[in-house]
Amino acid sequence: MAFPIPETVVTESARLSFSVFKPEDAVALSILHSDPEGERYLFRDGMLWSPDYAAGEITKWRKTFAERGYSKFKLIRKSDGAFIGRAGFGFDETHDVAELGYSIARAEWGKGYATEAAAHLARWFFETELASRFIAFAVPENQASVAVLRKIGMREIAPLSVKGIVCTAFELTNAVQRLK
Template structure:
């Protein structure tokens, strides 16, 4: 699959655009993952992302998009192009399946962006026929994220242990 043009949306929802991260987005991504409050549920052990680390993650995500047709996407607001975070799919190697995830900048929490992003991505994943199912998980204390996954219609499955932490886990299966 070829890379879309820089900032060209892969998909959109009412308020959001999803595009493949460009290499020059590293500062935005590092900033997103440098807020300790926003990072507390992301299994990074307090790690703050450097631009170099963000650059390496962007390269991996771009390769995942080329290989699998999905990725962790740059999330921007349609009305003004403001960067809101990231949302999309990674490949969860332990379970061999796509995994939905999202991180919204703290200043934009509580505005429904995570729910809108997760719902649009779920529909897009099956519209594009990327696979028959995907999973998502959250630490139980992250009640907002667990609520988003339930709200978009994901079905709770047996807990998964990720990096030694037992997570509330969900799956969504294509309607065939």
């Protein structure tokens, strides 16, 4: 099944709008992923994103949306139109499942945006019937991210090895989501 890539907002939460990244968003995305503090848990061995690298990721994410109906989305704060990060789903080929991930600009940490984005996307994912489950993972040292995943109702599953790092892994199914 093919999914047309929308040119406007895909979904909205109370404070955030979620849209598919466009090629012209590469610079903003590279800035987000050029903060060493923000990148320390993202499995990139200290690599910061150049605009060219970000453009390549955007191309992949747009392809994922066209094929699967989900993607890593651009997060815009509705109150002022500011780009504050990304959140959404990629396809984990190793485990044949959608994988939730997010990255919030450091200046926006501690304001509940990661939890709001993750909870909203979980509901959206199941409401649009994209699949019956998804996973997420975080390095154990990233306690803030682990807390977000627990807060949205994900259940811990067996640890996953990601690029040689053992991660705390979580799963959410539509059956669990319906109980909320």
